[in-house]
Amino acid sequence: xxxxxxxxxxxxxxxxxxxxxxxxxxxxxxxxxxxxxxxxxxxxxxxxxxxxxxxxxxxxxxxxxxxxxxxxxxxxxxxxxxxxxxxxxxxxxxxxxxxxxxxxxxxxxxxxxxxxxxxxxxxxxxxxxxxxxxxxxxxxxxxxxxxxxxxxxxxxxxxxxxxxxxxxxxxxxxxxxxxxxxxxxxxxxxxxxxxxxxxxxxxxxxxxxxxxxxxxxxxxxxxxxxxxxxxxxxxxxxxxxxxxxxxxx
Amino acid sequence: xxxxxxxxxxxxxxxxxxxxxxxxxxxxxxxxxxxxxxxxxxxxxxxxxxxxxxxxxxxxxxxxxxxxxxxxxxxxxxxxxxxxxxxxxxxxxxxxxxxxxxxxxxxxxxxxxxxxxxxxxxxxxxxxxxxxxxxxxxxxxxxxxxxxxxxxxxxxxxxxxxxxxxxxxxxxxxxxxxxxxxxxxxxxxxxxxxxxxxxxxxxxxxxxxxxxxxxxxxxxxxxxxxxxxxxxxxxxxxxxxxxxxxxxxxxxxxxxxxxxxxxxxxxxxxxxxxxxxxxxxxxxxxxxxxxxxxxxxxxxxxxxxxxxxxxxxxxxxxxxxxxxxxxxxxxxxxxxxxxxxxxxxxxxxxxxxxxxxxxxxxxxxxxxxxxxxxxxxxxxxxxxxxxxxxxxxxxxxxxxxxxxxxxxxxxxxxxxxxxxxx
Numbered sequence: 001x002x003x004x005x006x007x008x009x010x011x012x013x014x015x016x017x018x019x020x021x022x023x024x025x026x027x028x029x030x031x032x033x034x035x036x037x038x039x040x041x042x043x044x045x046x047x048x049x050x051x052x053x054x055x056x057x058x059x060x061x062x063x064x065x066x067x068x069x070x071x072x073x074x075x076x077x078x079x080x081x082x083x084x085x086x087x088x089x090x091x092x093x094x095x096x097x098x099x100x101x102x103x104x105x106x107x108x109x110x111x112x113x114x115x116x117x118x119x120x121x122x123x124x125x126x127x128x129x130x131x132x133x134x135x136x137x138x139x140x141x142x143x144x145x146x147x148x149x150x151x152x153x154x155x156x157x158x159x160x161x162x163x164x165x166x167x168x169x170x171x172x173x174x175x176x177x178x179x180x181x182x183x184x185x186x187x188x189x190x191x192x193x194x195x196x197x198x199x200x201x202x203x204x205x206x207x208x209x210x211x212x213x214x215x216x217x218x219x220x221x222x223x224x225x226x227x228x229x230x231x232x233x234x235x236x237x238x239x240x241x242x243x244x245x246x247x248x249x
Numbered sequence: 250x251x252x253x254x255x256x257x258x259x260x261x262x263x264x265x266x267x268x269x270x271x272x273x274x275x276x277x278x279x280x281x282x283x284x285x286x287x288x289x290x291x292x293x294x295x296x297x298x299x300x301x302x303x304x305x306x307x308x309x310x311x312x313x314x315x316x317x318x319x320x321x322x323x324x325x326x327x328x329x330x331x332x333x334x335x336x337x338x339x340x341x342x343x344x345x346x347x348x349x350x351x352x353x354x355x356x357x358x359x360x361x362x363x364x365x366x367x368x369x370x371x372x373x374x375x376x377x378x379x380x381x382x383x384x385x386x387x388x389x390x391x392x393x394x395x396x397x398x399x400x401x402x403x404x405x406x407x408x409x410x411x412x413x414x415x416x417x418x419x420x421x422x423x424x425x426x427x428x429x430x431x432x433x434x435x436x437x438x439x440x441x442x443x444x445x446x447x448x449x450x451x452x453x454x455x456x457x458x459x460x461x462x463x464x465x466x467x468x469x470x471x472x473x474x475x476x477x478x479x480x481x482x483x484x485x486x487x488x489x490x491x492x493x494x495x496x497x498x499x500x501x502x503x504x505x506x507x508x509x510x511x512x513x514x515x516x517x518x519x520x521x522x523x524x525x526x527x528x529x530x531x532x533x534x535x536x537x538x539x540x541x542x543x544x545x546x547x548x549x550x551x552x553x554x555x556x557x558x559x560x561x562x563x564x565x566x567x568x569x570x571x572x573x574x575x576x577x578x579x580x581x582x583x584x585x586x587x588x589x590x591x592x593x594x595x596x597x598x599x600x601x602x603x604x605x606x607x608x609x610x611x612x613x614x615x616x617x618x619x620x621x622x623x624x625x626x627x628x629x630x631x632x633x634x635x636x637x638x639x640x641x642x643x644x645x646x647x648x649x650x651x652x653x654x655x656x657x658x659x660x661x662x663x664x665x666x667x668x669x670x671x
Contacts, residue, residue: 080584080664101588108586115668119581123265135254136586180585 025092026053027187027219028077033086035072046072048242049086054221056187059214061230062223064239071192073239074223078111078190079103091187108136112181116193118173120165120180126152127161130180137184151179155209171202178209189213191222195229207232250591259599266571270603273560273567277607277647278614280557281640285615285632286622287553291546292636293629295539302535304457304465306386308351308496310509311534312337315525332517332525334487335473338378340516341494347512349505351497354381355489357476361444363469365417365436372413373468374443376476376489384495392437392452400472403479407448409436410466411456417441443469444480506530560607561647568600568655579659580667589660596656597649604648608641615640 035047047069054060064070075081076088079095082103088096095106107113112133120129130148139147152161155175165173174194181189191210195203211232214220222233230236238246263270314332338355341347356377363370381387382394395406409417418436436450448471457465477486496505509528519525572579579592587595616637619630 075665078584080668101590104583104586104588107584113584115581119577119584119668121578121581123261132582133585136250136582136588136591138250 025089027056027058027091028052028054028221029087029089030077031087033073033076033083033088035069035076035081036084045242047076047083050244052237052244054188054219056219057214057217059210059220059232059234060222061233061236062221062239063225063227063230063236065225068239069242070223070239072242074190074192074221077188077221078113079106104136108133109184110187112184112186112189114174114177114181114189114191114194116196118165118170118177118197120173120176122165125162125164126157126168126176126179129165129176130183133180133184147183148179151183152176154182155179169202170198171205174198174202174206175209178206182213187219189218189220191220193224194222195224195226203229250587250594255591255595255598256602258595259602262571262575262595262599263602269567273563273603274607274610276560276563277557277604277644278560278611280553280560281608281611281644282614282618283553283556284550284643285612285636285640286618286630287549288546288636289615289619289630289632290622290628291542291550292631292633293623294542295546296631297629298538298542299535302531302538304386305531306384306493306495307531308499308502308505309384309531310494310496310502310506310528311531312492312494312509312513312526312528314490315527333489333492334485335489336487337513337516338489338492340512341492341509347505347508349497349501349508350494352380352384352495354378354384354493354495355473355491356381356493357473357481357483357488357490358468359480359482361469361480363413363417363444364442365439368417370413370416372410372416374476374480375468375470376473376480377470378473380495381470381493384493387457388455389452390455391435392450394452394470395472400474403474404472405446405448405475405479406451406471407441407443408452408454408470409441409450410454410464410468410470412464412467413469414450414453416467441469443471446475446479448475502530502532557643557647561604561651564600564603564648565651565655567603568596568652569658571599572596572655572659575659576662576667579662580664580669583662583664584668592662593656593660596659597652600652600656601645601648604644604646604651605641607648608644611644612637612640 030050030052033047033050033052034045037044037046050073062070062073072081076083079090079098080103082098083096086096087094090106090110093106095103098106113119120126121132124132127145127148130151131144134144134147149158149161152158155178157172157175157179160168160172160176165176168176174197178189178194181191189210194210195206198206207229210220210222214234220233222229224230234249236246236248237244238248312333333355335355338353341350342353344350354377356375358373358375360371361374363372363374375381378400379394379397382389389408390411392408394408395404399406414436418439436453439450441448441450448469454466454468454470473489477488481488494505494509496502506528513526513528514521514524517525582592583589615632619632622628622630
């Protein structure tokens with residue numbers, strides 16, 4: 001009996017399948033993932049039965065109109081939310097049945113987030129913002145500062161470490177948040193509409209950065225509704241009405 | 250996340266909202282300072298009263314006559330009867346019957362005018378025995394006190410208090426050189442006229458200061474026999490108005506109390522129900538005198554504590570506002586790996602920092618008040634280390650208490666809800 005079955009025992013949970021020995025295990029392995037919200041007396045199926053595998057080193061864009069369930073899928077992939085049914089293995093670990101505490105550790109260790117609205121803390125310098133995930137990982141001061149500086153250097157902002165977010169341009173702020181996503185050396189970089197608030201020059205900058213990271217072997221999942229952003233990815237997953245309608249290589 | 254990082258983050262968050270944090274701290278500050286000062290004033294007043302009463306003597310029992318009932322049936326209340334006599338004092342001084350009584354000083358007193366040359370004054374004439382000096386814990390600064398022989402002989406001698414001596418002879422202590430009256434000569438050896446009787450001054454009492462009972466230095470002490478035969482207006486020359494008793498020590502004072510009651514009941518041939526005298530201990534006087542200050546202190550401290558409570562509500566209010574405002578920040582921190590307990594701890598530390606900073610500032614203001622206020626209002630303010638420590642503890646506890654609800658709300662926020670809000 002798997003953990004989700006124990007929790008959602010009365011629902012038709014996905015029956016676990018042994019990983020295919022021929023293929024390397026996927027970094028992300030979603031099988032039969034459902035998410036149902038209770039909205040008053042109405043049950044809303046935001047995501048209804050998604051199977052998705054992402055191998056390490058892949059660059060996947062998830063597209064779809066608003067209401068297609070791509071945000072819900074992004075929350076599940078990012079361990080910000082747990083599926084109602086189905087299994088989700090991240091780097092071989094089943095996270096579908098985890099509690100808040102464990103999920104927080106998984107997010108901290110394995111996932112780097114990049115948000116549409118940057119979500120930098122306005123009171124902190126770029127350096128301190130990038131240090132945040134390491135603070136929660138319990139990394140000591142000197143090592144933390146060195147790693148944050150290296151990550152900022154990596155995104156080309158070594159000369160902006162002491163600037164606060166309001167002293168940086170939109171593109172620079174987004175690069176700071178990419179540095180923050182990189183600093184823990186996560187298995188997955190998960191970007192939610194990363195170019196939604198940027199002008200075309202900054203968009204190109206950030207996309208080039210993602211391209212570089214992909215070339216270095218990082219796994220990237222990007223949620224977007226812009227075709228030119230999706231075109232950068234190796235695979236495009238199109239969602240419609242809570243299910244995957246099309247996968248383009 | 251280490252404690253150092255938590256404190257640093259909390260400090261940063263409070264500094265970002267500087268004005269608001271200051272106002273919140275002010276609420277706690279005022280509450281703590283108010284509680285400390287009211288309790289300090291109460292304790293100061295209490296120890297002042299206790300000090301004054303303790304000055305009356307140590308291990309003291311005071312026997313006063315009961316109520317006298319007039320022919321019309323009006324009861325005069327405590328002390329109006331003249332049921333105590335020198336004979337009572339003599340039985341009480343018996344070491345066999347009352348082993349725990351060390352000394353007995355029967356005393357009568359009345360207000361009389363006193364003259365020395367052209368200077369006149371009205372003072373309290375006290376007729377007593379030589380034991381009075383020890384029982385009342387007084388001493389003689391110049392000359393000597395009268396002796397038992399002088400009491401037996403009804404000698405016309407008197408010992409003056411400092412105030413009385415100054416009023417009659419000017420600033421004279423230590424054979425002084427200046428002042429009015431008789432040109433600053435030492436009063437000892439001078440003649441005074443007390444209630445129409447000529448008496449020789451043989452000594453001066455050491456100054457004692459004022460107590461709850463008035464100026465302890467405005468009096469003229471003379472032998473009881475002299476007082477009774479020449480000055481007293483009561484019919485019975487053996488009658489006295491008060492008997493002061495010094496117990497052997499603090500531990501046996503209640504035994505002395507019981508012996509006094511038993512001996513006097515037997516001597517007067519009365520029962521406890523028809524008792525015509527009353528015995529009170531110094532302890533009882535201290536207690537009754539401090540009861541009112543204690544009640545007042547509790548009342549005022551209660552009001553001050555309400556202001557502290559309001560300060561605490563202020564902290565909770567501001568923390569709730571802060572949690573609501575920072576929903577996105579909380580969501581982000583959770584997305585980056587902050588566990589619910591880390592978020593809980595962060596907000597608790599913020600709230601307790603507000604409380605503790607208010608407590609430290611309130612303590613400082615309280616200590617300042619304790620240093621400045623006595624000069625203004627003439628009342629001592631006592632702030633004990635215990636009270637200071639308690640103030641800090643209470644302010645910290647208020648901060649934590651006020652922080653629990655907002656912090657647990659923050660900790661419970663679902664990360665996706667938090668990130669979604671714009």
